[in-house]
Amino acid sequence: MGIDRLHIQNLRNIQAATLEPAGGLNLIYGDNGSGKTSVLEAIWFLSVGRSFRTHLAPRAIRHDEPNLVLFARTTAGEKLGLRRGRDGDNEVRINGERPERLADLAACLPLQLISPESFALLLEGPQARREFIDWGAFHSDPQFIGIWSRYRRLLKQRNQLLRQQAPDHQFAIWDKQLSEYGEALTAIRKRWVSSLNDTLTGIINQFLPDLPIRVSFSQGWDSKSPLSAQIQGQLERDKQLGYTVSGPHKADLRLRVGNLPVQDGLSRGQLKLLVCALKIAQGKILGQKDTSRGCIYLVDDLASELDESHRTLLLEQLISTGEQVFVTAIEPGQLAMIPWDKRFHVEQGRVTEQN
Numbered sequence: 001m002g003i004d005r006l007h008i009q010n011l012r013n014i015q016a017a018t019l020e021p022a023g024g025l026n027l028i029y030g031d032n033g034s035g036k037t038s039v040l041e042a043i044w045f046l047s048v049g050r051s052f053r054t055h056l057a058p059r060a061i062r063h064d065e066p067n068l069v070l071f072a073r074t075t076a077g078e079k080l081g082l083r084r085g086r087d088g089d090n091e092v093r094i095n096g097e098r099p100e101r102l103a104d105l106a107a108c109l110p111l112q113l114i115s116p117e118s119f120a121l122l123l124e125g126p127q128a129r130r131e132f133i134d135w136g137a138f139h140s141d142p143q144f145i146g147i148w149s150r151y152r153r154l155l156k157q158r159n160q161l162l163r164q165q166a167p168d169h170q171f172a173i174w175d176k177q178l179s180e181y182g183e184a185l186t187a188i189r190k191r192w193v194s195s196l197n198d199t200l201t202g203i204i205n206q207f208l209p210d211l212p213i214r215v216s217f218s219q220g221w222d223s224k225s226p227l228s229a230q231i232q233g234q235l236e237r238d239k240q241l242g243y244t245v246s247g248p249h250k251a252d253l254r255l256r257v258g259n260l261p262v263q264d265g266l267s268r269g270q271l272k273l274l275v276c277a278l279k280i281a282q283g284k285i286l287g288q289k290d291t292s293r294g295c296i297y298l299v300d301d302l303a304s305e306l307d308e309s310h311r312t313l314l315l316e317q318l319i320s321t322g323e324q325v326f327v328t329a330i331e332p333g334q335l336a337m338i339p340w341d342k343r344f345h346v347e348q349g350r351v352t353e354q355n
């Protein structure tokens with residue numbers, strides 16, 4: 001899985017660039033502010049429909065230009081196009097057609113991003129970890145997106161009834177459906193997390209040997225009780241609070257080292273290695289599925305927080321996935337020993353392939 005052609009127009013300081021990346025390891029190097037991260041941002045945009053740096057797409061559009069335009073051709077032959085306008089006029093195309101939903105882009109182009117901001121996965125609230133689990137659930141089970149969307153709609157409707165202090169009998173029909181979809185959603189998440197665990201343990205043992213790291217899935221409500229009983233039992237409390245306290249929308253991935261949450265028990269570099277292990281494991285499992293197209297890894301600022309031996313270890317793990325990898329770095333000299341398949345130099349928004 002990968003992209004064999006990428007065209008970027010008017011994204012940040014890149015006026016126009018065309019890259020023909022290798023199927024394996026691609027290095028993107030250049031000085032601070034040259035536009036390296038913008039190349040990764042372009043690929044991310046084409047998968048997710050937005051930037052990983054800002055929720056305000058106009059900020060990514062090159063100054064004084066009305067819109068940004070991106071295009072990629074995947075190794076499966078799909079042509080993905082995206083245009084974001086300053087005036088909010090947006091367009092997405094897959095093989096020339098408008099997709100039914102934005103998630104269709106992600107299905108064509110599964111990505112894992114490792115960046116200095118990826119710490120959020122471990123340091124911030126559970127939402128980032130739910131999104132992490134749901135990435136795997138989405139890519140491994142075609143039913144997931146439909147079930148997840150329905151659950152979210154039902155939850156919104158129930159919360160509205162709670163805020164309106166609706167009489168108890170009005171909840172019965174919503175709660176039945178909410179429980180059914182919630183259980184189905186959780187079953188897919190559980191399957192994914194259990195398939196993740198073995199691969200993850202192997203990578204953690206390499207990255208962080210001798211540390212007793214444990215990863216467990218918390219489904220968002222008491223695991224001894226069916227969701228229907230939980231939701232029924234908490235109705236009075238939910239009414240007082242005006243929202244649904246427990247359920248799959250509160251799921252989390254718990255990570256501990258010994259008795260401590262990892263954010264308290266690991267150094268910055270160790271946390272980064274753990275984030276990398278989680279993301280590499282996700283992509284590896286997906287790559288092993290018969291139905292899967294694998295995934296592309298984007299690694300922004302490889303050197304940050306990691307010493308040389310851990311940088312090498314990380315790259316070895318990435319190479320072992322056999323997937324397409326894009327790595328940005330300021331100084332290519334530090335990475336001279338790595339067998340890059342292609343190297344791209346970025347200078348003031350101009351991208352040139354090096355021999």
Ligand SMILES: Nc1ncnc2c1ncn2[C@@H]1O[C@H](COP(=O)(O)OP(=O)(O)OP(=O)(O)O)[C@@H](O)[C@H]1O
Binds near residue numbers: 031063330
């Ligand atoms: N909307 C915009 N229009 C034009 N230029 C922009 C816009 N937004 C950001 N820039 C500039 O584009 C460049 C973006 O650089 P980018 O973050 O991709 O650099 P980088 O090579 O990854 O840098 P670093 O090594 O410091 O992380 C910066 O020079 C920034 O000032």
